Amino acid sequence: MPRPEQGFAPRLVRRAGRWCRRRPGLAAVCGAAGLIVAGAVWIVVTGVLARHELLAAQRSLESLRHQAAPGSPAARTPEDAVREASARAAGAHRLTTGPAWYAAAHMPVIGGPVRTVRGAAEAADRLTRDVLSPLAGTAGELVAGSGTDAGHLDLSALRRAAPALHEAARSASDVRADVAGLPRSTWLPAADRARALLAGQLDRIVPATVEAAAAARVMPSMLGEKSPRRYLVVFENTAEARGTGGLPGAFAILTADRGHLGFERFGNDSELAKVRASVDLGAEYTAMYGRHVPTGVWVNSNVSPHFPHAARIWSAMWREHSGERLDGAFSLDPGALAGLLAAVGPARLPDGTAVTAANVVDLTERTSYSAFPDTAERKAFFLDVARATSEVLLGGADDPARRSALFAALRGQLREGRVKVWSAHASEQRELAAHPFAGVLPDGPAPFAGLVVNNAAGTKLDYYLDRRMDWRAGRCTAAGREVTVTASLTNRAPDSGLPDYVTQRVDRPPYGTRPGDNRLLVSYYATEGARLARATVDGRPAMLNQMTERGHPVYTVDMELPRGATRTFVLKLVERPSDRAPQLLQQQLVQPLRITARAPRPCDG
Structure with missing residues (x-):
């Protein structure tokens, strides 16, 4: 050298x-x-x-x-x-x-x-x-x-x-x-x-x-620095899709007193099934979802992807049910539990079954329906899982390494939106609303794209649902930027072996179906001011319901999704010109939504 x-x-x-x-x-x-x-x-x-x-x-x-x-x-x-x-x-x-x-x-x-x-x-x-x-x-x-x-x-x-x-x-x-x-x-x-x-x-x-x-x-x-706090924690079942993620099932009351956390009680959706609450969420919400169904029925309380709507309904229902005022609400799904258990280790059920990061989603959203055909036994099992995982997550607070790992895992789940947070205190909620874990459907003119599905059949078949969405900006015209959205949904339910409770069609459609066939309300949330030029499902013109939520045009199609089939929903839109990639709404289900979206080229001039 x-x-x-x-x-x-x-x-x-x-x-x-x-x-x-x-x-x-x-x-x-x-x-x-x-x-x-x-x-x-x-x-x-x-x-x-x-x-x-x-x-x-x-x-x-x-x-x-x-x-x-x-x-x-x-x-x-x-x-x-x-x-x-x-x-x-x-x-x-x-x-x-x-x-x-x-x-x-x-x-x-x-x-x-x-x-x-x-x-x-x-x-x-x-x-x-x-x-x-x-x-x-x-x-x-x-x-x-x-x-x-x-x-x-x-x-x-x-x-x-x-x-x-x-x-x-x-x-x-x-x-x-x-x-x-x-x-x-x-x-x-x-x-x-x-x-x-x-x-x-x-x-x-x-x-x-x-x-x-x-x-x-x-x-x-x-966390109760000045006075004790009480929160409703809702466990969402993503085997049956709802706007914020999954069907609200089991719940718990979480207490916080000067940084000390504990669970006061656990319950399941049967306890709140007949509770009705009166919540005014505005004319836009009422026009889109109806005056009574979402705010009056626990299992449909979170059909909107805007989490504060669901949290306000839950809080009102709990007050109607118990007479107690809550300080806020949290939600999480089995995917979030998997991420948290990966940090702290497994939980044990009363019968010795290990609930781990690797099996908690499968246990709660698939195998439990075969293992517990009786609905009461199955709901008791869900509560056992909720109690056991809660104990292991709150245990070991005096171990700095374990606590640090749990906090890191919790941050990850908050960023992914699998854990959502709402505060009933306005100043706190204003702080929370700027972050992904608030589950806020943003308003404003920025480019936006959101695919949301709600199960309309009463099945638990969304465990087998695959979703893809491609957002593509086209040429600029005098009317605005052309945008094409292509959404594909695939029902990968097996041909046989599923319990009746998983495949039951409580919607009772007027046409013949097979076990494993599903039905979804598929909604696309567009950029504020967008105009629809054309819509197709599987290449044929589609009849859509067009509404607005928080300023976003919402285009919804009622889609029968047979077992083993893929159906493709295409929207041709005209939006205001922008060279920014859209902000994406992430509805967390069992399988992640696969999204392709690229920043468009600037329009000339």
Whole structure:
């Protein structure tokens, strides 16, 4: 390997020096050229070193993400990883400052990658110094404080941390905006890759800091810092689809008192089957769903995908049933339980059956219907599962590693929308509404796409439902942007072996059906102001019900879905021009919705 003094750049400098010495009349030119060459060499050398420091900082940041994963070994503390990343990022920033870097960044042609590397180094330094270091320190204080009270969270410390977390979230958003403004397609691929990697990390970090700041503002009061709180927790059965996810089945009353959580009682849907509640959710809701059915029947209380509607209905029903006012409501499904059990280990039923991350969905949404043909026995089994999993999730609060793994898993389920939260206190609900776990159907003109199914047959066949949706923007016309939405639904129910309760058709259709045939109300939620040009099902014109919910045009088709069949729903729409990809509604069922959606090209002019 050649020594540094034998490299190409030193050889070039020596040759240029000899050439200039032979031409004394060009001393000024040679002097300027020498400065340029020296500056270029300096930028190359320090750029290579800065890239090494940036990559090391990014590896430390990635290690933080892996440490947060449930079950990952804790080789070092988050504080150590942040400290190392901060030192590396500061080193990269120092290497990319100074007159040579400033001048090169403002030169035409060559300045693009220089600006990108310089800006990325500065952004990484600000990220680790102003965002991650305060966050790590705050987290350390909270964990240390929680050990003094039987493992429960120190709510006073969390409230004191709120201003620092708010400032960290603001700084993180500023850094992401600055990185987004850096040149991203330069003639130096290595610089582009460094910017893209940093941008990807910021896309994960910024929402996390925003969530942490919001949690610090609302968690103390929601967890009973000043006075005890009581919440309804509803377990949704996604084998029978509803707008927010699945049929509301078993429930529990959760209490929170100065950070101590406990379950007061458990019940099933039979207890609330005859309860009626009067809730005014507005003229738009009444026009779409009817005045009485959703607000008056427990099993249809969450047909709207807007979770606050369901939560308000549930709260009103509980007050009608018990006379007690609730402070809010939560919902979760077996998929959420699977994610949480993966972090803390299995639960045990009274008969010794293990309920694990691997089997909880299958136990509650498939095999239980064969194992317990009697409805009362099956509902008792569901309550046993709810009690057992709740005990294991709330147990072991004095184990910091277990508690940390559970919190990380809970954050994941909240982001996926499998755990939803609503507060009956207006100030808290305003904070929650900005996050995915609030289950809010957003209003406003931004591009939007949502596929929602409600089971209309009374079957439990949505366990076998596959869904796909493709959103594709087309050309721009004088009327607006053309958009094509293609939704395919497949019923993969087996030919035989399903219990009658799973395949029963309580809708009693006026046409012949086979066991395993299903019926769905399939709704597409479009961008505000969208207009329908054409709709087909399996290539034939379709009759749709057209309504509006929270400003979104909603197009609904009543679809019979035979066992083993795939049916395709296509909408041709005209929307207001935009070059942004749509915000997507994610209705969580047993099988995930597979979505393809790309940002459109800007319209000319």
